[in-house]
Amino acid sequence: MIRLLVLGTAFAALLASPTLAQQPTKLLNASYDVSRELFAAENEAFIKQHPGVTIDQSHAGTSKQARSIVEGLEADVVTFNQSTDIDFLAKNGFVSKDWTKAFPNNASPFYSFPSFLVRAGNPKNIKDWGDLARDDVHAVFPNPKTSGNSRYTYLAAYAWAKEAYKGDQGKIEAYITKIFNNVPVFDTGGRAATTTFVERETGDVLITFEAETRGIVKQYGKDKVESVIPSVSLLAEFPVAVVDKVAKKHGTEALAKSYLDFLYSEEGQRIAAEFGNRVNNEKVAAEVKGQFPDIRLVKVDDVFGGWEKVQKEHFASGGTLDKLYGSR
Structure with a gap:
């Protein structure tokens, strides 16, 4: 019995080891310059569904952001306002070449102009x-x-x-x-x-x-x-992507995908609309239609x-x- 207890304690300690048991809980989202308030709200809502997760933000012009990632900024995801900047990441091996197929609407959860x-x-x-x-x-x-x-x-x-x-x-x-x-x-x-x-x-x-x-x-x-x-x-689409090279290094692939999926959820779409974006979700778009001029x-x-x-x-x-x- 004593031997079993010792083994059990040792096994529990092994599971508690950060390298074996602890899943990554932190993401860095590199985004465009005027999206600070939007993603502060999106992040808060996502974290409520995923207690213990931390989402850090980086904001600048997306071309500058893309160059920074290639030069060493370790962003797990990007939420940009121009597809060419994600294409730049793809050409440099940071994002999958077929990134537009990873999420609906050519990987654009909402849009503006x-x-x-x-x-x-x-x-x-x-x-x-x-x-x-x-x-x-x-x-x-x-x-x-x-x-x-x-x-x-x-x-x-x-x-x-x-x-x-x-x-x-x-x-x-x-x-x-x-x-x-x-x-x-x-x-x-x-x-x-x-x-x-x-x-x-x-x-x-x-x-x-x-x-x-x-x-x-x-x-x-x-x-x-x-x-x-x-x-x-x-039409200004706001494309998103997992930065595969960084997410793989951090072990955050699943969390990164879940985060971007949230932007397409009804809650994520309502938050986007609240901050003035036009959304693709038909139910939410119908709810807010009267707020947006043709x-x-x-x-x-x-x-x-x-x-x-x-x-x-x-x-x-x-x-x-x-x-x-x-x-x-």
């Missing part, structure tokens, strides 16, 4: 993309070299111009150049641009995701700012031939963005 935020009363009467090229309008948005948020703004404006100018390349490029020239300061990310517009009171209109504009109006009040929905905008959204695939083509033609070194944006 570039929208406008103006001063209360809209004193400059800014209604649509064409107004951004007026001499008396100064738009605020972050540096498209560092911000996925801003690249969506660039593409949305470009898509509007392609329609408005019936494909006339000279007029399109002159329009985009005029917008760039009207920007008083280029911040590195979306949240810094929000601070510039709202707190420093710089510029006449902020262009950022609708989800961000809704949050700003809620925070600062309609007596200070108001949102304006343009006639057309560009808008015509165009897609990168339809207007530009897909993200791979956009990357080569617009965002690669020497591409259209470099030509129009110059050394700003």
Whole structure:
């Protein structure tokens, strides 16, 4: 009996060994710049379902985040706002090459689009993309070299111009150049641009995701700012992925997948909608439909031939963005 007790005690001690019994309970989520409040709420809800789990966050422009992961930031999951940045991780062996098939809706749990935020009363009467090229309008948005948020703004404006100018390349490029020239300061990310517009009171209109504009109006009040929905905008999907290389090293593959699955759950979708995002879950989308104005959204695939083509033609070194944006 004594021998059995000793063996049992030794076995229990072995099970208590961190290397054998303790499952990983900590994740790092690398996300885009303006998603802090959203994921604070998502994380809190997920942790309630998984007591003892810790979710750490890293926020910056997603291109910067992707480079940081390749250079050593050990993020277990990414929740980005642009697929090309996850493709960059895939090309460098950090994410599965078929990552878009790992979760529903091309691995995008919710979506938004570039929208406008103006001063209360809209004193400059800014209604649509064409107004951004007026001499008396100064738009605020972050540096498209560092911000996925801003690249969506660039593409949305470009898509509007392609329609408005019936494909006339000279007029399109002159329009985009005029917008760039009207920007008083280029911040590195979306949240810094929000601070510039709202707190420093710089510029006449902020262009950022609708989800961000809704949050700003809620925070600062309609007596200070108001949102304006343009006639057309560009669908901005927010793709997610497990960073396989890091998760395997940490032993967090199952926890990482469970965390991203939660974003698709009804609870996760309701939280996303509460923070101004448009959701794909049909039940939740029907519940919040009245809160979101109708808008015509165009897609990168339809207007530009897909993200791979956009990357080569617009965002690669020497591409259209470099030509129009110059050394700003």
